[in-house]
Amino acid sequence: MQMNISARNALKGKVVDVNVGAVNTEVVIELPGGDKVVSIISKDSANKLGLALGKTCYAVIKASHVMVAVD
Amino acid sequence: MQMNISARNALKGKVVDVNVGAVNTEVVIELPGGDKVVSIISKDSANKLGLALGKTCYAVIKASHVMVAVD
Amino acid sequence: MQMNISARNALKGKVVDVNVGAVNTEVVIELPGGDKVVSIISKDSANKLGLALGKTCYAVIKASHVMVAVD
Amino acid sequence: MQMNISARNALKGKVVDVNVGAVNTEVVIELPGGDKVVSIISKDSANKLGLALGKTCYAVIKASHVMVAVD
Amino acid sequence: MQMNISARNALKGKVVDVNVGAVNTEVVIELPGGDKVVSIISKDSANKLGLALGKTCYAVIKASHVMVAVD
Amino acid sequence: MQMNISARNALKGKVVDVNVGAVNTEVVIELPGGDKVVSIISKDSANKLGLALGKTCYAVIKASHVMVAVD
Secondary structure: OOOEEOOOEEEEEEEEEEEEOOOEEEEEEEOOOOOEEEEEEEHHHHHHHOOOOOOEEEEEEOHHHOEEEEO | OOOEEOOOEEEEEEEEEEEEOOOEEEEEEEOOOOOEEEEEEEHHHHHHHOOOOOOEEEEEEOHHHOEEEEO | OOOEEOOOEEEEEEEEEEEEOOOEEEEEEEOOOOOEEEEEEEHHHHHHHOOOOOOEEEEEEOHHHOEEEEO | OOOEEOOOEEEEEEEEEEEEOOOEEEEEEEOOOOOEEEEEEEHHHHHHHOOOOOOEEEEEEOHHHOEEEEO | OOOEEOOOEEEEEEEEEEEEOOOEEEEEEEOOOOOEEEEEEEHHHHHHHOOOOOOEEEEEEOHHHOEEEEO | OOOEEOOOEEEEEEEEEEEEOOOEEEEEEEOOOOOEEEEEEEHHHHHHHOOOOOOEEEEEEOHHHOEEEEO
16 A cells, blocks of 8 residues: 655665563564665554554654754 | 664665666665565766666665655 | 654645745645745746645744744 | 744643653643644653643644655 | 743744745844854744844754754 | 754754653753754663763754644
């Protein structure tokens, strides 16, 4: 299903790590090429989405929230 | 130089596309595994950082700015 | 189709105004109760989503991006 | 009092739910038309603002933080 | 008038520079101690707020939007 | 060392307060002129950066995340 959202980055990948905290849950998403993106969402959201290891999902990031840095 | 910033995602990659707009500049960063992240920053910042094709840079993203979606 | 995203606010409504700018497009979304939410997204995203007057869409907002103020 | 802030959305409403967490507090604001917006702010901020049930307040959201999605 | 908003940083200062762009306006705010904060808001918002040189205003920043970096 | 990042605000200062919470850590950074900026980052990030009292650091803030308000 093509997920249509205005955010420029909707990077499809798989959940490879889930760290449930007191308030938030940290989710590590591995992209097809092996690069990893870390997301922190509320515990409720993580439960609602059923984010278990291996689950296919999208890392959704507004392009304006991606900063660029150089050495 | 190890760039230490509190943002959880400092993804090293190369600039593969630069679209200079009236106000902002869109920068496409290719990660080592081939996945691409789109950033929109101000034209001034893009010039200041010298973001030309092939330049090594970091896509810096706070983990709390990475949302997760599922089909 | 129930769109599952970790953002706590996915407010369903209709497009009631679209202002196309040089770089961005301002979209006004009217919620079922008549309240209006203003979004600014890139012109490309607005075109990609086909955001014309009357179109049903979701205003997607992370709960942590909603500040609260009092008089 | 007209609250003047650069954020395009300063939606006036009433607090209809407050969930105090370990670190953050979730505040549900009902707009005049009945639509609800969820905010997550720090516990300290919620206490400082005296956000009790029925209190009039504003949901303050930058337009660039409102994404748009379509089915 | 004490402006009550959940954002932890409401830094009072004066406008010392205003750069009007095609879409956005860049506002430089000097804090009492001489340090400067740069804000980019929409042109409409800048006009609505009457942000002229010397005007007293607040730089409003959510604490979670302040990242920390070290050399 | 000139830290090159696209964020327009990289305000150099010293850590004057650190409040470690269950999930997040609140860091207060005093700028050269005496003004203070509050940052909330994850506990892990604060530990990784070694943010102890007196440490020199940068408050990194995207200009588009600085809103402006007036009385």
